[in-house]
Every structure is written in C-alpha cells, then in structure tokens.
Amino acid sequence: MHVATQAPQPEAAQFSGFPGAAAAGAVPQTGPQSARPASIRCSFCRLPLLSSLVLLLFLVTGAQPAAGETNQQAVTKRIGYLEAGPFWLYERTWSAFQSAMARKDGIRCDYPQDAFISPGWAPENMKTLPDRAAELMRRNDLDLVVGMGTAAVKALLAANNGKTPILGMGMADPIAAGVVVSAQDSGVDNFTCRVTVDRWSSMFRVFYDVVRFRKMGIMYNDSPEGQVYSAVDDARAIASELGFSLAEYGGLSSSESAEECGKGLEALRAQGMDAFFIGPLNCFDIEGSSMAPLLGQLNAWKIPTFARDGSEYVKAGALMGFSTWDFAPTGQFLSNLAHAMLSGTQPRSLSMLVRSEPSIALNLATAKAIGFDFPFDVLVTADELHETITLPDPNANQ
Template identity: 50%
Template sequence: MKKIIFFLIIFPIIINNNCLAKIKKIRIGYLEAGQFWAYDGIYNAFKQSLKEKGWGNKIEFPPNAHFSPGWEPEHVPEYEQRARELMERKDIDFVIAMGTAATQALLKVNNGKKPILAMGVADPLASGFIKSYHDSGIDNFTIRVVPNRWKIMFEIFYDVVHFKKLGIMYSDTKTGRVYANLKDAREVAKEKGFKLIEYNKLSTAEELCECDKGLDYLISKGIDAFFISSLVCFDWTKSDVQKLMNKLIKNKIPTFARDGSSYVQAGALMGFSSMDFSAMGDFLANMAIQIFKGKKPRDVNMIDRPSPKIAVNLETALKIGFDFPVTILIASDEIYDKIILPSNRKFK
C-alpha cells in the first residue's frame, strides 16, 4: 500500500517535469538589409523589454537565423533570398523585419502564415506596407506606426529656422525616397511656402563621395538648410561623416538630423531626440507578446503616439551664427553645449 501511495505522489511530478521539458521556445528570426546604429538600438530595447516582461526564458534568437547582408548593390538580391529562407524554415516561429528594405523583401515572399513584426521602418504607409494606420491589410503582418511623425519633423525644423531653400538628397528608388521622407517634405514645403531642393543621384550604396558631390550641388543651388535623412554616408560607423558635417558648418547651413541625438551631439544643429529606445522597445514587445499569446498580427494595434522630443547643439549654432529662440531651448529635451564626435566612429 505504501508503495502505491508513493507512486501516486511521485507520478504527477514526473509528468510535470516531462511536460516542462517539452515546452517549445518561440524561435525568432531576424532580417535587416545592413547594419545601422538605430536598428541595434531598437532591437536591443525590444529584447530587453521582452526579458523584463518575463519572456526571456520563453523565446530565443538563433544566431543562424539573424541576417544582415549589407547595403551595397551587390547584396540587394540576398534580401529576398534570406527573407524566403526565414519564411520557409520550420524551426523559426516568428520573424522580425528591421527597416524598410527588409520589410519589403519579407512581404514579397510572405507565405501568409508565419507572423512578421516590422520595426525601424521610415514610413509604413508611404512604403505601401499597410492598408491604413488602423489596418495592416495582411493577416500575419503588423508594424509600429507613428502617424505624421515625419511631417511634424519638417514643420518643427521650419518653424525654428524659417529657411527658404531646404536641401535633401536620396537614392531615386522607392526605398530611397521613403528613407528621405520625400512625400512629407514636399507636402510641408507646399504648405509652408519654402522651396525643396532635391539631389536624387545617389546609388543605393549612398557612398561618401556621392553624398559629398550631392552637397556641393545643393550648396551651389543656394540651400539655407539641410535635412540629414537615413543615409549610409551619414552613418558614423561606416563613413567619414565629419567631412560632410564640416562642409555644412563651413557654409553656415542649419541641419536637422532625422535619426536624432547622436547626430546632434556630433554636429547637427537639431534633430529628434533618440538616446532612449526603451519606450519604443516596450511598445514593440507588447505587440509581439500579444502575437505570442495567439492574437492575429493584423488585429494588434499598430499606432504609437510618442511625444516629439528635440535635441539641439549650441556649439553648432554658434559656429553657423544661428540663435535658438528661448522657447525652443526651454522645450528641448537634450541640449549639447559642444560638439562631441561618436566614440565608435570609423574614421578618427
């Protein structure tokens, strides 16, 4: 009798341990077109938030399912190849699309089944990735959306600087125009009455020599402000950005850095503050958790409404002879009193 009682007590424990051993972790694949500092910030904040929300032991990110082919033109065909691999692999349950090019590649080979969460995309609506701000239009796809973010950005820059000719450059491809937020720039130019001076002869590699030539062209056209969009030639970890910034400062041209704080600290006049990715990481983690729990990606709320935060650089302002309105200084979230180049820059 004692043996029977002992067996009945121990048997459930054995069953529970076996069940725990069979619990399958959610395996997450990742695709980006190439390395970019903001992608790292977003992705790390996303993973950290999942961990803080108790999902650290329930998910894993296999190194052999993390792809970053590169921005050079010869790597472009690999985007779709890697996207197809992630969608077809049986050992991957969930896919992260980081950036516009990666999202475009994954949606092109989408099987309609495996969940895709896109992040770090410049403009989901303009890219044609979603049906509307409230509906992705694709059952297994969702993405973080900040309505009118870039339009507000151009409006803030104009309201502070009151320029007459805003310079902008980009690769004349669908992705290149989206990275430059061209549609919003043109709309605000029309509404505010300034002229948008465009240089669209960059290749998809967006090399330093091309951007340097582009700046020369824009300066020759009399620009009195320049928009630093998401360009590889302005990525401090890959390019000699100081050469471009010095040219802009020498010509006393106010600049707005779309991708934020590190650019402002390194010499842009102003830009969106982006030192802290934690709030974005929390929003994205909450989206993913809903999907992990069984919610259809299309049914997950996509709209995030963070308050715009501004960073300014006082040394740059002094060098180009620009006086910030007191109201802007009071409202700024980050104020740098001197130019400090990134410690991780490629060229020193």
C-alpha cells in the same frame, strides 16, 4: 511580482496534547494530570481545522515556483531576422527588443544564427534580398520572423507564406511605404508593426519655424524605399504648404557611401540650399567614420542642419533635431506585439499605433560657429541644450 508573506502557524502547535507540539515550539503545559484529557479532546476536535490550514499552507507555498523554475518551464520560441544591411538604428532597436523579450514570462527566445540574414547595402547584395526573404519564409522551424527596415519588410511580405507571423521594425513610415493599409490595419493577417503618424511632417514644420530657410536640401536613394526613408513626400508637401522650396539630390546608390554623399552635398550647394535635412543615410550613420567630416563640411558652409534621428547628431554638431531617441519604450512595445503573436494572437488584430510628442535638441556651439541666433522662445522651450560639439565614442556600443 512575488510578495513574501508570513506563513500562518499550524493551529495544533498551540496545544500540548497534539503529538509533536513541543517540537513545534509550543510550551508544555504544567498542572494537574486531570486537565490533560480535556486538552487532548480539544486537540482532536480541531483536527479538521488543522487539516484545512495545513492544506491551505501547502497550496499557497506549493503554487509558487522555485527560483529559476519559471525559466525552466518556459516555452522556447525561435525568431528569424532579416535586414537589408547594418545600420545603427536597426542595431539599437533589435537590442532593445531582445532585452524586453528576455523579461517576458513563459517564453524563452532563441535567435538561430543561420536565421539572422543581412546581405549588405551594396546594390549587388540588395538584389539577393527577395531570395533571402523567401529562404526564411520557407522554413518550418521559426515561430516568428522580424523584418528590420522597409526593404526587408517588403521582401518578407512579397514571399509571405501566410502562416509564419511577421513583425516589422525600424521603418520610417509604414503607411507611406505602402506596407500597411492604415494606422489601424496592417492589411495582412500574419503581419503587424509599429506606426507613428505625422512625425516627419512635424519635423519639417519645426525646422522651418525656427530657421526660416528659403531652400532646404534633401538627399536620398531614388527608389521607393529610399524616398520613404528620407520622407521626401512629406518634405514636398510641407514645402508647398509653408512656401519654401527644396534642393533635391537623388543620385545615391543603396550603399549611400561617403563619396556619394560628398558629391550630393556639393550638388545641393550648387542648387542654392541654405538648410539641410540629415536623414537616415548610411553615410551619416552615427557610428560610422564619414558622419563627422560631412557634418563638419556643412558647418563650414554655415548651413543650418536638422537631424531626424536623435540628439546624438545634435551633440556631434547638427544645429538642431528631435531629441533623445529612447529605444527602451520602442523595444517594449515591439516585445509586447511579439509576445502576443507567439501566444497565438492574430498579428493583424493587434494595435499598431503609437503617439509621441516630438521634443527638440539644440546645439549652441554649432549656432555660434555658423552665425545663427536661436529665437529666445525656442531656447526656453527646447528639451535639450548642448554647449559643445562632442563626437560619439566609436567604442561606446561595442
């Protein structure tokens, strides 16, 4: 932060005998001419002090960059990007990261269009992900490559050239996905990411403590990445620990289309689910067109729902969920990692661990619609209470 200070006035301006003193604003002396030699001698005897002050003033003011000079002198770094396909969490995380990087001193980021790769979620497009990852890792003009989502990060690590720094983002659980060795060690010298521990197990505990369901429905693409996205292992572990059962549907393709999800919900209902976990599925994309009718169907069946990804879903009609997903701190944390990597720090040496206390959002209108009464202590301790069902504005983030 630049703090403006008042520059010291040159010492010589106090003496009429120093050339230019009057021009500097000193008041000319009056009186006998015999006093002038003493004044002149005094001025010259102070010249070393004057020179020191002028030099100090020059160093203080000259060392400060002019407006815009910092950006002009910033080193340009080129950043590549890979995702399997578009998803609202990816878009907002990426935007928060770019905003945070723009505030960093000494570095100007360039995001080449030909280094932004998003093949798409269709199975035939997903097959190209390894080749697209290898394409980025072969390039010599990129200073950093971002992998957004578990599938993209795994593809980049499989094609790793061992040199270009890789930064992982948007992963549900890097540890469960086998992307990192532990919360303290990425296991790969040129790779790091953000790790939050125990978030998903806490989510299932909270949902069960409030609703006390018998069988929770969960839907996923039956691939290693798909099971990680939907926290299937955590759900199974907590179900075994707390004594409820799971109704599982693993028949989604990587597209996770509205039609597939509709069939999945019907199958889960046939299995007797009496609660449903809304995971990060494409059909439940908060900015997509299929989320509202799917959520409406669940409410019509009077099925309590828990949304993993923030209060936007609770506002839109989910019964409860983790409250506001604040992307700014996430973007700041990731930008700190990127800045350190681009400044020469080994990625593996950087701290990945983030600890966060979950906060809860509830929708009272949904509770009334499905005939559910929240316990009083839950209402008192909730972080957000929504009294209406409000669908998101599709143009809000365009």
